[in-house]
Amino acid sequence: MEADRLSRTLLAWYDAEARRLPWRSPPGVYADPYHVWLSEVMLQQTTVAAVIPYFRKFLDRWPTVLDLAAADSEEVMAAWAGLGYYARARNLLKCAQHVASVLGGRFPDTEDGLRSLPGIGDYTAAAIASIAFGRATVVVDGNVERVMARLFAEQAPLPGVKPRLKQRAAQLAPQERCGDYSQALMDLGATLCTPRNPACGLCPWVRDCQGRLQGIAADLPARTPKAEKPTRHGLAFWIARWDGSILLRKRPPHGLLGGMLEVPSTPWRDSSEGGAWTLDEASKHAPLSCSWHPVRGTVRHTFTHFHLEMTVVTGIARGGEPPASRWVSPESLGEQALPTIMRKIVRHAML
Numbered sequence: 252m253e254a255d256r257l258s259r260t261l262l263a264w265y266d267a268e269a270r271r272l273p274w275r276s277p278p279g280v281y282a283d284p285y286h287v288w289l290s291e292v293m294l295q296q297t298t299v300a301a302v303i304p305y306f307r308k309f310l311d312r313w314p315t316v317l318d319l320a321a322a323d324s325e326e327v328m329a330a331w332a333g334l335g336y337y338a339r340a341r342n343l344l345k346c347a348q349h350v351a352s353v354l355g356g357r358f359p360d361t362e363d364g365l366r367s368l369p370g371i372g373d374y375t376a377a378a379i380a381s382i383a384f385g386r387a388t389v390v391v392d393g394n395v396e397r398v399m400a401r402l403f404a405e406q407a408p409l410p411g412v413k414p415r416l417k418q419r420a421a422q423l424a425p426q427e428r429c430g431d432y433s434q435a436l437m438d439l440g441a442t443l444c445t446p447r448n449p450a451c452g453l454c455p456w457v458r459d460c461q462g463r464l465q466g467i468a469a470d471l472p473a474r475t476p477k478a479e480k481p482t483r484h485g486l487a488f489w490i491a492r493w494d495g496s497i498l499l500r501k502r503p504p505h506g507l508l509g510g511m512l513e514v515p516s517t518p519w520r521d522s523s524e525g526g527a528w529t530l531d532e533a534s535k536h537a538p539l540s541c542s543w544h545p546v547r548g549t550v551r552h553t554f555t556h557f558h559l560e561m562t563v564v565t566g567i568a569r570g571g572e573p574p575a576s577r578w579v580s581p582e583s584l585g586e587q588a589l590p591t592i593m594r595k596i597v598r599h600a601m602l
């Protein structure tokens with residue numbers, strides 16, 4: 252295939268069809284590195300539709316990296332609540348503070364320089380370098396992998412075939428407008444070359460696509476079957492005080508949901524560690540001793556590596572404030588930095 256012609260066709264399609272996203276600049280214009288960085292961190296494991304309101308909220312509140320660097324960490328965590336993968340929010344703040352205090356508020360303009368910042372890995376470094384600074388580097392996400400697998404009819408399965416797909420994308424990259432090329436590939440994967448039913452009739456590469464010509468496009472990329480996710484179990488303690496306040500606790504700073512508020516709960520364990528908790532076992536982990544009443548049903552949530560099933564018990568406490576905990580009025584629960592699983596527990600307990 253002629254790389255030149257393919258990249259030119261793709262860029263012409265992008266000039267006409269680029270998605271309008273709040274962190275994007277129009278085709279041909281470099282984007283603001285703060286916007287690219289913020290959006291790329293938010294987009295990790297999260298859909299574009301879910302990210303847009305969060306991106307707008309962050310930009311309204313903290314229009315520059317210097318504003319974000321000066322923000323209070325609790326406020327940032329509260330603004331992030333609901334987006335998931337909370338380590339990203341902690342790293343976001345660390346990175347902003349580093350850029351502000353060490354680099355005078357300017358992001359480095361090379362992949363190496365960007366990779367040295369807290370929370371920035373290979374992918375995000377490549378995205379910022381190419382989209383904000385025009386560096387000749389190709390950004391490869393799941394969308395791009397799918398397009399390359401189909402264009403070249405690569406039948407070897409993911410994840411092993413990733414390096415070859417990256418190489419394919421790099422071979423087609425133009426000398427100029429590398430950032431637009433990366434974004435065009437992502438847009439093609441997100442809008443036309445979708446996982447099911449690719450809209451080949453509208454695709455700028457319809458005549459060249461080997462996957463389409465061989466009639467196998469919709470089955471690509473192939474994948475090595477994934478091991479099934481285990482299910483973990485936990486029990487949450489919904490504790491009310493005489494004035495109706497509810498006890499919330501701050502989770503330890505590291506690990507899953509580190510530093511976020513929670514409805515106090517037992518550790519989460521899978522079947523090899525005992526599976527579902529009996530009330531007797533669980534009550535040893537309760538922050539206060541109460542007489543417990545089970546809430547009917549369970550709360551389910553899926554994380555990247557496991558499913559979680561939580562049962563909830565309620566109790567009335569006479570008082571006391573265990574370490575890292577606070578009493579919160581039911582009306583202000585909605586304003587707390589509660590991750591999605593904890594919001595589900597709140598809804599379940601308040602039914």
Ligand code: SF4
Pocket residue numbers: 398401402443444445449450451452454455456457458460461462463468
């Ligand atoms: S022709 Fe179809 S399968 Fe091939 S890249 Fe375009 S949308 Fe994807």
